[in-house]
Amino acid sequence: MAGGRTRATILGFAGALVVFAILFTVAGVDDLVSNLRNADLRLVGLVFLATLGWLAAWGFSLRTVLDVLGVSVSIPQAFLVFTGAMFSNNVTPFGQAGGEPITALLISRTTDTEYETGLAAIASVDTLNFVPSITIALIGVAYYVTETTLGTNRRLELALVAVAVLAVGVPSLVYLGWQHRYRIEARVVGVLTPVIRAVAKRAPRVPVPTVGGIEHRINGFFRAIERVAANPRGLALALGLSAIGWFFQMLGLWLAFQAIGTPIPLSIALFVVPIGAIAGVTPLPGGAGGIETVLVVLLVAAPLPAVTEPIALAAVVVFRGAVYWTPTVLGGLVVTVLGLRSRG
Template sequence: MARENLRATVLGFLGAFAVFAVLFYFAGVDELVGTLERADPRYIALVVAATIGWLAAWSVALRTVLGVLGVDLSFAKSFFVFTGAMFSNNITPFGQAGGEPVTAYLITRTADAEYETSLAAIASVDTLNFVPSITIALMGAIYYATEVTLGTNQDIALAVVAVAVLAVTVPSVGYLAWQRRYRLEARAVSSLTPRIQWVAERVPRVSAPTRDGIEKRIEGFFRAIERIAANPRGLALALGMSAFGWFFQMLGLWLSFRAIGVSIPLSIALFVVPIGAIAGVTPLPGGAGGIESVLVILLLAAPLPQVTNSVAVAAVVVFRGAVYWIPILIGGTVMAWVSAHSKGTPR
């Protein structure tokens, strides 16, 4: 299984490199390099600061959710744990969906928590982070609806329709899933138990868990989700910090344009950043290549005559260079340290 995961990751990065090659060719390599060489280091530093602000805000959201579950974690530890989570997401195909199990293991080792509690915490944070993004993107869509003739621009119109559909579909699906959570729990137990036992029987030095043990852990996961949902104060604080983190990301894109000498309205970033993040569900590691492409398409579709192909790609390279690589550098160090000091297996 480890070999299959490694193969998927390698193929994902090869796919991302191919997407970047097309994107750079589209922008014009020489013109792109020239634009990046003129970037103001002071604004680059501010982009880095905005990235750290985003990581700090979302780490507070994680700390809040863990606190609701009775897991005490300092701000410093929650920051490093969250950067480790982003490292896992950025090197794993399908973003959060692929990195959550690794992140849960990291939380378990750092916070001395049960694995199912850690998994419920990071799954809840990822879900909560999605809610403000749709709200903010809708605000941006309203801006475009008042300032731009949507019917004349197919890319923008499709993006607005996609956001509107998500704004209706996601809460509806979430509500139905919550109403049927006990039925879903029973199905999860019956479906996952034989698969987990099959895997455990084939992994060296790992004893196959009993059906009762697996059922207890799955039930623990669902009970943890219920505890989070039943704490409105904790939910409100986590959602607020999530929205704050999104603002830092949008500020980072706006500063990236200022770094290369171009000014755009902050409301443009309000719209394109959350929509670009949706591309993180692609099978590319951390959405690398997919997110950049969507951002460039939306920026070029916006009424910004000063934003040429090379300018759009250069600004996105600066922005995503910080948002993607800073968590990898910090989080990779955290993961290496935890791996070196870990003993045993998750409880």
């Protein structure tokens, strides 16, 4: 299993490099380098500070969810655990979907709690983070509707349709899932139990769990999700912190354009950052390459005559350089230290 995951990660990064090569070629490497050389380093530093603000807000959101589940964790611990979570997302294919199992293990080791509780916590945080992103994106949609003639811009029109579909479709699916959660739980138990036992039989030094033990853990995951959903105060606080985190990301993109010397309205960032994040579900690790491409396409399609492809790409490189590499480096250190401790 470890070998298969490593191969998938290597292939994912190889795919990301291909996407970056195409993107850089289309935008123009010379123009990109020139724009980056002329960037205001003080403003670039502010982009990294905004990134830390984002990590802190979402780390505190994770702490809030863990508190609802009865797991105590300090603010510094929550920040470090969340950076570790982002590291997992950034180095595994399919972003959050690929990184959540690793993050759950990280939470379990850090807080000395059960694995399924950690998985429920990070799954809840990821789900809650979606709500403010679509709400903020809809605000950006309202801006575009008033400022742009949609019929003249096919790319922008498709992006707005995507936002509308997500705004309606995802909450509907979540609602239906919640209404039929016990039926879903029974099916998950039925499907995963034989798979988990088969994998455990082949894995060296891994005890084969009993059917009852597997059912208990899966049931524990669903009960933890219910506890989070049944706590209005905790939900409201986590949603508020999530919105603050999104604002810091959008501020980071806005500051990146300031650093390049081509300012854009903050309302543009309100729209393109959440839509760009959707590309994180691609097989590329952390959405690397995919997110950058979507951001550049949306920014060039926006009613901003001064924003050409080289300028948009330069700003996106500064922004994503902070948002991707800051948690990857910090989180990698966290995961490494925890790994060494567990071996010791």
